[in-house]
Amino acid sequence: MDFAEQFFSNLDGGTFMVTMEDVLKVESIVREVAKKYRASKKVEEIRPPEPKKTSAVKAKDFDSEIEIKKDITGNSTCEGTIKDFQRYFKHRFQTLGDMVRNRREMRGSLEISKAKRKMSEMKFICIVNRVRSTKGGHTMIEVEDGSDVVTVLVPNTATGGSNLVPDEVIGVIGKPGKNNDLIIAERILRPDIPGRKRFSGCDDPISVAFVGDIHVGSNAFMQDKWDKFMKWLNNGDEISSSIKYMVMPGDMVDGIGIYPRQEEELLIHDIYEQYEELARLLEAVPDHIKIVISPGNHDAVRPAEPQPALPNNITKLLPSEVTFVGNPSTILLHGVEVLIYHGKGIDDFISAVPSLTYENPLASMIEMLNKRHVAPTYGGKTAIAPEKEDYLIIDSVPDIFVTGHVHWVGVDEYKGVRLINASTWQTQTTYQKMRNIDPIPAMVPIVSLQTGRARIKEF
Ligand SMILES: [Fe+2]
Numbered sequence: 001m002d003f004a005e006q007f008f009s010n011l012d013g014g015t016f017m018v019t020m021e022d023v024l025k026v027e028s029i030v031r032e033v034a035k036k037y038r039a040s041k042k043v044e045e046i047r048p049p050e051p052k053k054t055s056a057v058k059a060k061d062f063d064s065e066i067e068i069k070k071d072i073t074g075n076s077t078c079e080g081t082i083k084d085f086q087r088y089f090k091h092r093f094q095t096l097g098d099m100v101r102n103r104r105e106m107r108g109s110l111e112i113s114k115a116k117r118k119m120s121e122m123k124f125i126c127i128v129n130r131v132r133s134t135k136g137g138h139t140m141i142e143v144e145d146g147s148d149v150v151t152v153l154v155p156n157t158a159t160g161g162s163n164l165v166p167d168e169v170i171g172v173i174g175k176p177g178k179n180n181d182l183i184i185a186e187r188i189l190r191p192d193i194p195g196r197k198r199f200s201g202c203d204d205p206i207s208v209a210f211v212g213d214i215h216v217g218s219n220a221f222m223q224d225k226w227d228k229f230m231k232w233l234n235n236g237d238e239i240s241s242s243i244k245y246m247v248m249p250g251d252m253v254d255g256i257g258i259y260p261r262q263e264e265e266l267l268i269h270d271i272y273e274q275y276e277e278l279a280r281l282l283e284a285v286p287d288h289i290k291i292v293i294s295p296g297n298h299d300a301v302r303p304a305e306p307q308p309a310l311p312n313n314i315t316k317l318l319p320s321e322v323t324f325v326g327n328p329s330t331i332l333l334h335g336v337e338v339l340i341y342h343g344k345g346i347d348d349f350i351s352a353v354p355s356l357t358y359e360n361p362l363a364s365m366i367e368m369l370n371k372r373h374v375a376p377t378y379g380g381k382t383a384i385a386p387e388k389e390d391y392l393i394i395d396s397v398p399d400i401f402v403t404g405h406v407h408w409v410g411v412d413e414y415k416g417v418r419l420i421n422a423s424t425w426q427t428q429t430t431y432q433k434m435r436n437i438d439p440i441p442a443m444v445p446i447v448s449l450q451t452g453r454a455r456i457k458e459f
């Protein structure tokens, strides 16, 4: 299976024909591995393998390797003009459109203006303007591509036709309807992840812990659970001593004026004091653990996404060794690619798609990977800043994709990508009670950067 996986992951997304040459390439891999295997067997027969001394190896024995791969911080140029919006959506359509075009099923796709003149099967790539459900349980969408605008009926029997949301980029395979202006879709294609991502594990036996939505300053912040977590980090077991990185995907503090009557649930009423308290909490984290902080919708930075990293007047209050990145951002930890996104876009997915709920935000994360975009819908709950490039596009497939925001916890996998939702350190607030949000607090998802194995530690 490993060879097969390696073989398929080596094929580019457009390949659909396997030639003898392709197979021979793999055969050579097989032969090489077999040779190595036989050689190692011989050695083993003479000298039995030594037992692995994993318990002796600790994260503090290794230097940290953090690289920022993609981040809006320092690159924001938008002023919010019409021109900015045009450029932003053109970039989105071009980038995601190219990913859809790479799918072999989309070979022979045309511009809408040309495709709609065809009397038989037609294929085109488009951006969705509007989505509405029909009485019969089908979906009607209006789409465009710069050449034309058309209405497409997506019957509930169409492959891939569910979970359509405004402003996502899709491929349509369909045929003309009776009415000249209507196209009937047979299949909807998404950019998706071609094949399966192979976890690019590092050689060192170290791991990353995900610690999200701390909400310092809220009277519902769970100090006792945090203290328990810190105690475990400092004199812990084999797992805690393997932790080299702590990635924090937003809502570090509760903020001020984020939701109605928030002041009644605040313990600390000053935003700077909230971050000072956060600094105090982070002091307990052992020095060898490197912290990465990305903001969320409660943090003191512009709410429109992509959000830049926390500003200097805030970061100067926090430990100087912390790495600050934007939201979303992509970083490499020991070569393992981690996509960090706070998760505000989950709100829009849940309100647009009936099958997506707060009970399982990981399903919304799968939608994000499928659409290769963390918050496609403009004008919904997620404010979007029209930067010259669309930083909300998932252009590179990560090894680990983490979100927070929904105060839930879970780990899963989609096409080889580890999905993490990073819990919270805030118990249920009155506001959440009113809105029927039941958090799962004080949990820490931990992923081995060597093997990709994920587990959740409860406090
Ligand atoms: Fe939060």
Ligand SMILES: [Fe+2]
Pocket (backbone or CB within 6 Å): 251, 296, 297, 298, 342, 404, 405, 406
């Ligand atoms: Fe949030």
